[in-house]
Amino acid sequence: xxxxxxxxxxxxxxxxxxxxxxxxxxxxxxxxxxxxxxxxxxxxxxxxxxxxxxxxxxxxxxxxxxxxxxxxxxxxxxxxxxxxxxxxxxxxxxxxxxxxxxxxxxxxxxxxxxxxxxxxxxxxxxxxxxxxxxxxxxxxxxxxxxxxxxxxxxxxxxxxxxxxxxxxxxxxxxxxxxxxxxxxxxxxxxxxxxxxxxxxxxxxxxxxxxxxxxxxxxxxxxxxxxxxxxxxxxxxxxxxxxxxxxxxxxxxxxxxxxxxxxxxxxxxxxxxxxxxxxxxxxxxxxxxxxxxxxxxxxxxxxxxxxxxxxxxxxxxxxxxxxxxxxxxxxxxxxxxxxxxxxxxxxxxxxxxxxxxxxxxxxxxxxxxxxxxxxxxxxxxxxxxxxxxxxxxxxxxxxxxxx
Amino acid sequence: xxxxxxxxxxxxxxxxxxxxxxxxxxxxxxxxxxxxxxxxxxxxxxxxxxxxxxxxxxxxxxxxxxxxxxxxxxxxxxxxxxxxxxxxxxxxxxxxxxxxxxxxxxxxxxxxxxxxxxxxxxxxxxxxxxxxxxxxxxxxxxxxxxxxxxxxxxxxxxxxxxxxxxxxxxxxxxxxxxxxxxxxxxxxxxxxxxxxxxxxxxxxxxxxxxxxxxxxxxxxxxxxxxxxxxxxxxxxxxxxxxxxxxxxxxxxxxxxxxx
Numbered sequence: 090x091x092x093x094x095x096x097x098x099x100x101x102x103x104x105x106x107x108x109x110x111x112x113x114x115x116x117x118x119x120x121x122x123x124x125x126x127x128x129x130x131x132x133x134x135x136x137x138x139x140x141x142x143x144x145x146x147x148x149x150x151x152x153x154x155x156x157x158x159x160x161x162x163x164x165x166x167x168x169x170x171x172x173x174x175x176x177x178x179x180x181x182x183x184x185x186x187x188x189x190x191x192x193x194x195x196x197x198x199x200x201x202x203x204x205x206x207x208x209x210x211x212x213x214x215x216x217x218x219x220x221x222x223x224x225x226x227x228x229x230x231x232x233x234x235x236x237x238x239x240x241x242x243x244x245x246x247x248x249x250x251x252x253x254x255x256x257x258x259x260x261x262x263x264x265x266x267x268x269x270x271x272x273x274x275x276x277x278x279x280x281x282x283x284x285x286x287x288x289x290x291x292x293x294x295x296x297x298x299x300x301x302x303x304x305x306x307x308x309x310x311x312x313x314x315x316x317x318x319x320x321x322x323x324x325x326x327x328x329x330x331x332x333x334x335x336x337x338x339x340x341x342x343x344x345x346x347x348x349x350x351x352x353x354x355x356x357x358x359x360x361x362x363x364x365x366x367x368x369x370x371x372x373x374x375x376x377x378x379x380x381x382x383x384x385x386x387x388x389x390x391x392x393x394x395x396x397x398x399x400x401x402x403x404x405x406x407x408x409x410x411x412x413x414x415x416x417x418x419x420x421x422x423x424x425x426x427x428x429x430x431x432x433x434x435x436x437x438x439x440x441x442x443x444x445x446x447x448x449x450x451x452x453x454x455x456x457x458x459x460x461x462x463x464x465x466x467x468x469x470x471x472x473x474x475x476x477x478x479x480x481x482x483x484x485x486x487x488x489x490x491x
Numbered sequence: 492x493x494x495x496x497x498x499x500x501x502x503x504x505x506x507x508x509x510x511x512x513x514x515x516x517x518x519x520x521x522x523x524x525x526x527x528x529x530x531x532x533x534x535x536x537x538x539x540x541x542x543x544x545x546x547x548x549x550x551x552x553x554x555x556x557x558x559x560x561x562x563x564x565x566x567x568x569x570x571x572x573x574x575x576x577x578x579x580x581x582x583x584x585x586x587x588x589x590x591x592x593x594x595x596x597x598x599x600x601x602x603x604x605x606x607x608x609x610x611x612x613x614x615x616x617x618x619x620x621x622x623x624x625x626x627x628x629x630x631x632x633x634x635x636x637x638x639x640x641x642x643x644x645x646x647x648x649x650x651x652x653x654x655x656x657x658x659x660x661x662x663x664x665x666x667x668x669x670x671x672x673x674x675x676x677x678x679x680x681x682x683x684x685x686x687x688x689x690x691x692x693x694x695x696x697x698x699x700x701x702x703x704x705x706x707x708x709x710x711x712x713x714x715x716x717x718x719x720x721x722x723x724x725x726x727x728x729x730x731x732x733x734x735x736x737x738x739x740x741x742x743x744x745x746x747x748x749x750x
Contacts, residue, residue: 094639105627401623404584405684406612406640408605484584488623 092414099418110423113387116380117427117467118434121460123373125435128456130442131366137448138358142351144280144288148187148319149220150326152180152312152333155345171337171345172309174296177214179332180314185325187317188216191309193299197267199292201253208249210266210292212299220315221288228260228275231295235274239297243271247279248289266292269302322350374463380427381467388420388475392482399479400487413480420472421465428464432457529596531691531723532558532581537590539576550576552746553590558725560691563718565726565734568743575696577743578727582615582694583607595691612640616685620697622677624669624684630656631665634684641688655683659713675706682713686722693717696727711736 103110154171177191193212198205217223218230226247235242243266245255253264255273263270271294280288300307316325326348333339333346392399399412436452443450534556541548550573558564568574579585580592583599592599595614602610617623624633634652643651656665659679669677678698685693695714699707715736718724726737734740742749 094645098639397623398625401625402636402640403608404582404611404617404623405637406608406688408608408640410605411608411640485579488584488619 092418095411095414095418096422098415099422102415103419103422109387113384113423114427114430116383117377117424117464118380118431120373120377120380121428121431121464122434122438123376124370124463125432125456125460126438126442127369127373128366129435129439129451129453131362131369132451132453133439133443133446133448135359135362135366136451137446138362139355142354142358144222148316148322148351150314150316150322150329150348150350152176152314152329152346152348153310155347172312173307174309176333176336177309177312179336180312180329183325183328183332185317185321185328186314188219188315190214190217190220190313190315191296191311192217192313193296193304193308193310195267195299195303197292197303198265199249199253199267200265201255201259201262204253206249206252208246208252208290208292210294210299210303212294212296212303214296216315217293217313220313223280224278226276226278227257228273230275231293236295236297239301240295241269241271241298241302242274242295244275244277244293245273246277246287246289246291246293248287249292250276252290266294267303322352326350377463377467381424381471384420384423384468385471385475387423388416388472389478391419392416392475392479395479396482396487396490399482400484400490403482403484404488409480412482413476416476416479417469417472420476421468424464424468424472425461428461431464432460435460530557530559530593531562531595532556532725533591533593534581535591537577537580537587537592539573539580539585540588550746551580551587554743554746554748556741556748558692558723560723561718561721563714563724563726563736563738565728565737565740566743567728567731567734567740569729572743573746574727574729574743576746578694578696578725581725582617583610608640612637613688614691616682616688616690616693618678618681618685618693618695618698620700622669622674622681622701624677624680626670627668629666629668630661630672630680630683633669633680634687637684637688651687652683655687656680658686659683673706674702675709678702678706678710679713682710682717686717691723693722693724694727695724697729698726699728699730699733707733 152172172191174191177189180186181189190213195210196207197210198207199210211217213231214236215231215233218225223230225244228244230244231242234240243264245253245259250256250259255262255264255276257276259273259276262273264273265271271292277289277293296309304310314325314329316322329348330344334341334344337345339345402412403409439452440450534554537551537554537556538549539551541550552573554577566574566577576585580587583594583602586600594610597610599607599610611617624630625636628636631649631652634655635648638648638651653662653665656662659682661676661679661683664672664676664680667676669680672680678701682693682698693714698710698714702710711733714724714726718738724737726734728734
């Protein structure tokens, strides 16, 4: 009951100096707010990236050509063109391989009626649909026949179809891809991702047609391999490696291809985002410490300013512990209130950022608990010293203080 | 441990309608007087030496003093005589260097800081020259604050504070802050604050020092009325005109009492 009275006393003392209280809390508000916002943003970004990687397809292995060396300069991965359609067919005959989709790609202007857009043109096979887990919205996907005959048919991504103003009645109409007429046979269901590298913004044509019209030669840019079960990924990866070494005549020191899987990709991203989260939270906690020092400052000034008040209180029966508690509770109220306002500000900021960036807004109660705990600790740590100074004042000296 | 210094001993029920201040409980008052004539204040050979670096200054050099329940004592002395030091020791704000001090039968020099604070809160009511009210705090809250530190509940606290202020004729000033009151009114709030805990002793340090003569006379008249109904009062002053208000005077000179 005494504590409740002291809380009321502390609140009424703070209310008597409102502006100062708000300014003191500002440090804590910014500190806690930025921690909450940064952690929420990092979590949102991580789950956004994870979702996007997973929507690329399940149990997916990607084979890419290795790097080439031009002069003494080693080029980036994928710069060599060592993969062929033959490799893709050989891979398809391995056990545990559910589907194989070799790919070539280029950029081209696509024209439909009076509308046009620049997008990526992907040449691939019928398996692409299954490997990349797309679904058909209208019409049908590429067929094996279309590949054998190098037909000029195209399947549109949902974004591309929108850009060109094509809807369900577009099936069977003709568009120009890089100036060459193609017949639209299907439109894909949207995967819901957006921004640069969207999986919904592309035109898909038979790989043989693409090789003939857009990317001279029989080389393949990458081969996407869908493994029938998640358990088989490591084994299939090993089989793939030995198969390709055999076909390309390499021995592990001079491989001209590399195989990556989603787990690797996810690992890389999560380690990067984890590090980023830690870094940002670290920076934010510096401002929390600075805010705590601000509270200590104000409380010390307040002890000096209220020396006489402390003397009076002691003369009329306040014990050292009463004074200590009064000042400690004032510091705690400041930091807790600041923490709560900071949480509200942080959650609001992260909701706005999530809305702008287009990933799901995630709110973790753990962050709130940690932030409140943190501001409590700041209040106690930085409140104790001034409070002890106040409690130790000699009543006679304090009463005489002007 | 501080048995007689209980909050109940000095309770003040209404007996005289003519006075603005209610008298102390006659039972309790006689209990003080009955206890083998034990004085409220009993000082024996009190010394107080201040040491500042190598210099030692004896402010009190062996003071013996008895104050009995119902006394109105004036301690008179010029500045530098040691009367402020004596007041600090009587008020349990300071400890003597030597000698013994019994307040209402309790030996004070054995008490620790917390117990001293408790004694100040329960047994002594202070009235200071500069009022020493809490700033930006209403009269009611000022008067109720000593009770807060005794653990009295909010409701009872406010009732008792209101009653004390009404007795001192400030019933219409409960919500006023010190800065909104005249000097005389502030000193009356301070007296109400001293009375609200029903102390065994009111210690008034130059209570008229900051007041014009009319307000000063009013404060002295109030102290007189309080004493007339049994409150023990010790008045510290340098002004012999003020001191004549008391029924008994002692003079301090160079750290010693002279009669």
